[in-house]
Every structure is written in structure tokens, then in C-alpha cells.
Amino acid sequence: MNLEKRSDEVFVALDPIVSWGDEEIAFVKRTALASPRRRARICAHRSNDDALHEMIIAIAASSYIHPHRHIDKAESFHIIEGEVDVVVFDDAGVVTDVIELGGAGSGRRFYYRLSHSAFHTLLIRTEYLVVHEVTNGPFAPERTLLAPFAPPEKQQHAAHEYMKRVAGQVTKFRQARHA
Numbered sequence: 001m002n003l004e005k006r007s008d009e010v011f012v013a014l015d016p017i018v019s020w021g022d023e024e025i026a027f028v029k030r031t032a033l034a035s036p037r038r039r040a041r042i043c044a045h046r047s048n049d050d051a052l053h054e055m056i057i058a059i060a061a062s063s064y065i066h067p068h069r070h071i072d073k074a075e076s077f078h079i080i081e082g083e084v085d086v087v088v089f090d091d092a093g094v095v096t097d098v099i100e101l102g103g104a105g106s107g108r109r110f111y112y113r114l115s116h117s118a119f120h121t122l123l124i125r126t127e128y129l130v131v132h133e134v135t136n137g138p139f140a141p142e143r144t145l146l147a148p149f150a151p152p153e154k155q156q157h158a159a160h161e162y163m164k165r166v167a168g169q170v171t172k173f174r175q176a177r178h179a
Contacts, residue, residue: 003042009035011042018044020056020132025080028058029128037153038063048139056080059122059129064159067093067121067147075135076113079103082129085170086112089119093149095169098177119147123167 001024002014009031024042031040038060045053059065067089077086079101088097096118102108102125114120122129151158 009037009040012046013042013044024056025130028056032058032060050137053135053137055133057131057133059124061124061127064153065122066153067119067150069117069119069145071117071143073136074113074115075133078132079110080130080132083108083125084129085123087121087123087166087170095173098170098173123170
């Protein structure tokens with residue numbers, strides 16, 4: 001596959017027909033491990049202006065995904081490898097839903113779609129998570145709002161402590177849901 005490097009963690013597939021397999025998954029995992037933010041992606045779309053964005057993304061468990069929401073966008077994940085809890089919050093930072101996802105055969109659901117604007121983050125339960133993500137374009141960074149109730153990505157210690165608290169909230173949420 002012919003790839004164009006756009007940054008340390010973003011690559012774009014240049015072939016007229018894009019297909020992904022074990023080689024590409026191994027590539028995004030290796031690249032995520034070497035990336036400062038511990039994530040990497042290969043985009044099947046060539047431009048941020050494209051109407052449809054598809055990518056495979058590898059994220060290490062140690063990567064912090066600042067809770068965020070998208071304005072006028074939907075996103076879906078199909079899990080290729082790993083397990084994750086997609087944690088959904090209200091505007092005050094209270095957990096309102098947890099979607100437990102894993103690869104086919106894991107006993108977890110392997111697909112989800114978020115069709116409305118809600119704050120969400122990923123609590124990765126395995127060493128890596130590899131997903132096929134689909135969302136509508138164009139990509140406009142100002143259309144993604146970072147949650148004010150969570151620390152910024154650059155505050156690594158605070159982000160790590162915050163995610164430990166989120167993990168505790170997820171455990172309580174699950175217990176309440178199954179009570």
C-alpha cells in the first residue's frame with residue numbers, strides 16, 4: 001500500500017482501491033507505539049474536505065483521549081482488535097452510558113455508532129485498541145469541543161489520575177446498571 005505521511009501519527013492511503021489487512025494493522029500498532037501520543041491512523045480518505053472519512057486507528061492503552069463531543073457529526077467504530085469501554089458523559093462530566101466493545105468473538109459488542117453530540121472518551125482495556133472508524137466530513141477542528149471537566153492532554157499526570165477516576169465511575173455505573 002502506498003502511504004503518504006501527514007504527521008507522526010497520520011498516514012493517507014494513496015492507492016485508488018484501499019484494502020487493509022494484517023500488515024496495515026501491524027504498521028499502525030508499531031507507529032502508535034513510537035508516537036508521542038501513542039496512537040496512529042491510516043486514512044482511506046485523501047482530504048480533510050472529503051464528505052466521508054474512514055480510517056483504521058491503533059491506540060495504546062496509555063494514550064489519553066480527552067473527553068470530547070462533535071458538532072453535527074456522527075461516528076462509528078468497528079473493533080478490529082482489543083477491548084474498550086466507550087464512556088459517555090453529560091455536560092457536567094457524569095457518566096451516562098458505557099458501551100463495552102471488543103473484537104468479534106470477545107463476548108462484547110464489536111460495533112457502535114454515536115449519532116448525537118455527547119461528550120465521550122475511550123477507556124482502553126487491552127494493550128492496544130485497533131478500530132475502523134467512520135465519520136462524516138469535512139474535518140474541522142473547531143467542530144470538536146473538548147470537555148471542560150477533564151484535564152488537557154498536555155497535563156499528563158492529571159490526565160492519568162482523571163482516567164483512574166473515570167475507571168472507578170465506570171465500575172460504579174456497571175454495578176448500578178446490573179443491580
